[in-house]
Amino acid sequence: MIVSQIFDMLDAGIVILDRDLVVFKWNRWMSTHSKISSEEIVGKPLFEFYPELNKSWFLRNCKSVLTFGNFAFISQKLHKYCFPFKSYYNTLGYRFDYMQQSCTVGPLRDENNEITYIYITVQDVTEIVAYEQKLIEMNIKDGLTGVYNRRFFEPRLEEEFQRHRRYNRALSLIMLDIDHFKRINDNYGHQAGDFILKALTALVEKKIRIVDIFARYGGEEFCCLLPETSIDSAKVVAENIRKQVQDELFQFKDMEIKLTVSQGVAALSKDIENAESLLKKADDALYSAKNTGRNKVVTAK
Amino acid sequence: MMTPEALDVFSDEEKDILQEIMNIAFGNATADLADVVDIYVKLSVPSVQVIGIGDLPEYLKTTIKTDGTSNIIEQKFWGNFKGSGLLVFPGGTERDLMAILEDQDREEVASTQMATLEKGGLLEIGNILIGACVGKVSELLDTFVTYSPPQVLQGDTHNCNFIVEQFDPSQTAIVMKTLFTFKEKDINGFLLILTNHESIGWLRKALKNFMDSYE
Numbered sequence: 001m002i003v004s005q006i007f008d009m010l011d012a013g014i015v016i017l018d019r020d021l022v023v024f025k026w027n028r029w030m031s032t033h034s035k036i037s038s039e040e041i042v043g044k045p046l047f048e049f050y051p052e053l054n055k056s057w058f059l060r061n062c063k064s065v066l067t068f069g070n071f072a073f074i075s076q077k078l079h080k081y082c083f084p085f086k087s088y089y090n091t092l093g094y095r096f097d098y099m100q101q102s103c104t105v106g107p108l109r110d111e112n113n114e115i116t117y118i119y120i121t122v123q124d125v126t127e128i129v130a131y132e133q134k135l136i137e138m139n140i141k142d143g144l145t146g147v148y149n150r151r152f153f154e155p156r157l158e159e160e161f162q163r164h165r166r167y168n169r170a171l172s173l174i175m176l177d178i179d180h181f182k183r184i185n186d187n188y189g190h191q192a193g194d195f196i197l198k199a200l201t202a203l204v205e206k207k208i209r210i211v212d213i214f215a216r217y218g219g220e221e222f223c224c225l226l227p228e229t230s231i232d233s234a235k236v237v238a239e240n241i242r243k244q245v246q247d248e249l250f251q252f253k254d255m256e257i258k259l260t261v262s263q264g265v266a267a268l269s270k271d272i273e274n275a276e277s278l279l280k281k282a283d284d285a286l287y288s289a290k291n292t293g294r295n296k297v298v299t300a301k
Numbered sequence: 302m303m304t305p306e307a308l309d310v311f312s313d314e315e316k317d318i319l320q321e322i323m324n325i326a327f328g329n330a331t332a333d334l335a336d337v338v339d340i341y342v343k344l345s346v347p348s349v350q351v352i353g354i355g356d357l358p359e360y361l362k363t364t365i366k367t368d369g370t371s372n373i374i375e376q377k378f379w380g381n382f383k384g385s386g387l388l389v390f391p392g393g394t395e396r397d398l399m400a401i402l403e404d405q406d407r408e409e410v411a412s413t414q415m416a417t418l419e420k421g422g423l424l425e426i427g428n429i430l431i432g433a434c435v436g437k438v439s440e441l442l443d444t445f446v447t448y449s450p451p452q453v454l455q456g457d458t459h460n461c462n463f464i465v466e467q468f469d470p471s472q473t474a475i476v477m478k479t480l481f482t483f484k485e486k487d488i489n490g491f492l493l494i495l496t497n498h499e500s501i502g503w504l505r506k507a508l509k510n511f512m513d514s515y516e
Contacts, residue, residue, distance in 0.1 A: 057402070057425075060338045060339075060402075060429075063337045063338055064337065064338050064428075064429050064432060064433070066337075067333050067337045067338075067433075067436075068330075068333070068429075068432045068433045068436035068437070069432075069436050069439075069440075069445055069446075070428065070429070070431075070432025070433070070435070070436055070448055071428070071432070071447070071448045071450075072428060073424070073428065073450045073451070075421060075424070077417050077420075077421055078417070078418065078421035078425075106447075107445075109445065113445060
């Protein structure tokens with residue numbers, strides 16, 4: 001039959017199983033990616049080759065299709081993949097151990113409308129997943145420095161503010177600004193300026209914890225949200241960063257660049273009513289650091 | 302709620318049979334869900350209503366809380382018997398629903414964001430419950446249907462309009478509503494099965510055959 005030729009030519013996996021989940025058909029795509037030929041696997045229980053599929057979610061889907069004749073959609077989002085096929089490609093800089101798959105399970109009926117077999121289609125969605133991850137990353141991260149962007153930071157600040165206030169926990173915020181950044185751009189060029197932004201964020205990231213949320217807030221202004229952290233501890237972190245930046249000799253090509261940063265620190269307190277006020281308080285402290293000589297940490301009162 | 306033409310679509314006897322079919326089908330669905338996939342759910346005796354499409358938005362608006370606090374899973378089915386299944390859960394029950402799926406072997410996706418997992422869980426529960434109920438009704442009517450992938454709708458009015466849009470406004474819809482409760486978990490929700498006018502002629506024939514088979 002003409003239609004049956006599609007079975008092996010299709011660029012997707014098709015598996016047909018009987019009611020006992022014994023393999024009845026295994027198309028060429030499946031053979032190619034699994035390295036198991038149709039001759040080897042047909043007539044044998046699927047779980048003999050893929051014991052990792054012998055799990056409640058997979059059985060539930062198959063049983064439901066066999067009983068109700070519905071379809072089961074095994075999404076990549078939830079399961080990543082059904083069949084562990086090695087993924088060799090590097091898509092947009094992402095490496096996946098296994099091919100990401102989107103699978104559908106459905107019923108096949110005989111002439112009496114009885115469900116005698118079920119099919120599983122397997123679609124390779126690795127590339128789509130890579131694009132999706134890239135898109136998510138681009139949406140929440142600053143393109144130059146790779147730290148979070150303002151779009152990501154603001155709702156997180158709001159969330160953390162609400163959460164910490166509800167549970168009456170300490171929450172601190174550091175605002176950081178590079179001193180005389182314009183001079184760096186003017187004296188060494190914009191490329192050097194970009195390099196400094198990248199080098200500085202890398203330095204700060206080493207000084208903070210994984211739970212802290214560090215973001216580029218504006219041109220040369222950065223924010224760091226420190227959950228479960230008192231203002232005194234936050235001040236220690238800021239002071240550490242200040243000292244490290246001051247001592248560091250930044251090297252870009254054959255240029256040696258020195259710089260300093262000013263920081264404002266604020267913490268959640270009873271009189272702060274919303275996330276915006278917390279940000280304003282830290283920003284005011286930063287402003288005061290800038291106005292009283294730079295290269296210093298000022299704590300909000 | 303019912304327009305006069307809508308009421309005329311089925312005779313009283315046909316409505317009784319339709320009701321009876323739903324009772325049997327949902328009973329079977331409950332039994333099979335427990336036996337086959339270990340989901341223990343109690344379904345109420347379904348109510349069957351015939352509603353003019355023009356009245357459907359209002360019906361959905363009053364039946365489903367469209368203020369964003371409901372989780373709605375929608376799945377279309379195709380065949381002689383054709384329409385949409387809508388499963389409605391109150392918001393905030395996602396985690397309990399996940400527990401119903403009780404997958405100890407899901408730690409491999411532990412790094413996935415909870416929201417994605419919860420949505421996946423809603424889709425899976427929706428797919429199984431809608432599939433079981435629609436499947437059993439189809440079986441009794443001696444036909445079978447195919448399905449589109451289920452989707453989660455946020456409970457706002459806009460999305461309900463989208464459900465209504467697939468129907469011809471001059472026509473009628475049959476709405477079957479059943480309440481369900483999961484055993485041991487205090488989650489209540491309801492299932493609506495909406496079928497459009499095209500199904501009605503066929504449904505009437507199927508009902509007659511069903512009736513004849515008992516005579």
